[in-house]
Amino acid sequence: MKKEKSRFLAVVGALRKAISIAKDRDDAKVYAFLCVHSQAVCDDPEELRTVELRRHTTWLDEIIDSVNDAGVDIEAFVEWHEDWREAICDVASDNRFDLVIKRASGRPSSLASSDRQLIRSLKSALLLVKHDPSRDLQKVLVAVDFNANSEDHAALNEAIIDLGRRIRGSGDTIELHAVAAYPDSDQFVHPPDVARKLAIHRSQAHVRQGKADDIIPGLANEIGADLVIVGNVGRRGLSGITIGNTSEKILTDIQSDVLVLVREESIEERSAA
Numbered sequence: 001m002k003k004e005k006s007r008f009l010a011v012v013g014a015l016r017k018a019i020s021i022a023k024d025r026d027d028a029k030v031y032a033f034l035c036v037h038s039q040a041v042c043d044d045p046e047e048l049r050t051v052e053l054r055r056h057t058t059w060l061d062e063i064i065d066s067v068n069d070a071g072v073d074i075e076a077f078v079e080w081h082e083d084w085r086e087a088i089c090d091v092a093s094d095n096r097f098d099l100v101i102k103r104a105s106g107r108p109s110s111l112a113s114s115d116r117q118l119i120r121s122l123k124s125a126l127l128l129v130k131h132d133p134s135r136d137l138q139k140v141l142v143a144v145d146f147n148a149n150s151e152d153h154a155a156l157n158e159a160i161i162d163l164g165r166r167i168r169g170s171g172d173t174i175e176l177h178a179v180a181a182y183p184d185s186d187q188f189v190h191p192p193d194v195a196r197k198l199a200i201h202r203s204q205a206h207v208r209q210g211k212a213d214d215i216i217p218g219l220a221n222e223i224g225a226d227l228v229i230v231g232n233v234g235r236r237g238l239s240g241i242t243i244g245n246t247s248e249k250i251l252t253d254i255q256s257d258v259l260v261l262v263r264e265e266s267i268e269e270r271s272a273a
Contacts, residue, residue: 007028008100012063017133023071032060077091093123099125099127101129104128104129140168140229141219141256143216143250146189157231159231163261167227178206179206180194180208181211182209188207189207217253228257
């Protein structure tokens with residue numbers, strides 16, 4: 001049985017990063033995404049839409065040809081929508097993309113409202129690119145929680161660990177680190193347990209007391225991580241606006257690329273909160 005390819009949706013500004021991830025993988029396909037819309041007044045709005053989509057598709061194809069020196073399987077994906085953030089969420093959901101790749105908005109030390117909206121709305125993983133998009137991965141840090149007290153958080157933790165393992169692969173070009181932050185001494189996690197769980201060297205398993213949104217950015221900057229993987233149990237509606245999420249706070253302080261894995265909060269978990 002032929003293995004299905006991993007599907008990456010790369011917003012046009014992050015196309016080089018998508019290529020750097022997919023270039024050594026035969027099981028990956030990249031869709032270069034561009035959102036188009038026009039407020040121009042004309043007699044035939046449908047004809048305007050057709051012309052603009054065709055024109056921008058041609059332009060995007062030219063961009064793909066100019067940057068795809070690795071021969072990655074890339075297809076242009078141009079969508080007509082007045083809100084590019086909603087367009088990304090709709091396209092990612094309708095086409096079941098495994099990963100959305102986007103340049104982080106604003107300064108590397110900030111989290112723009114557009115990125116915050118994507119974190120809260122996307123149902124797929126989101127990679128926010130802060131570093132040089134053509135830079136290869138050398139050090140990856142995964143944020144784990146061995147004290148997860150709900151089914152949603154436990155499942156998200158396992159997904160983060162699995163992703164970290166898969167990104168590292170079987171070679172030795174990527175150095176995988178893990179960080180477990182614990183608030184109180186009775187929730188201490190033994191570093192050897194973390195190392196065994198992720199199949200990494202003991203020196204790459206970091207266990208520190210404190211708040212995750214303080215510990216994770218500090219360690220990422222300390223070890224020079226190229227990519228940090230964090231989880232986000234998505235909250236909908238008012239609770240998402242007022243309570244906020246640890247991943248959003250972490251994103252503001254981390255200088256490296258950040259991959260956010262999303263798991264939507266169940267009704268039971270939301271009620272308990």
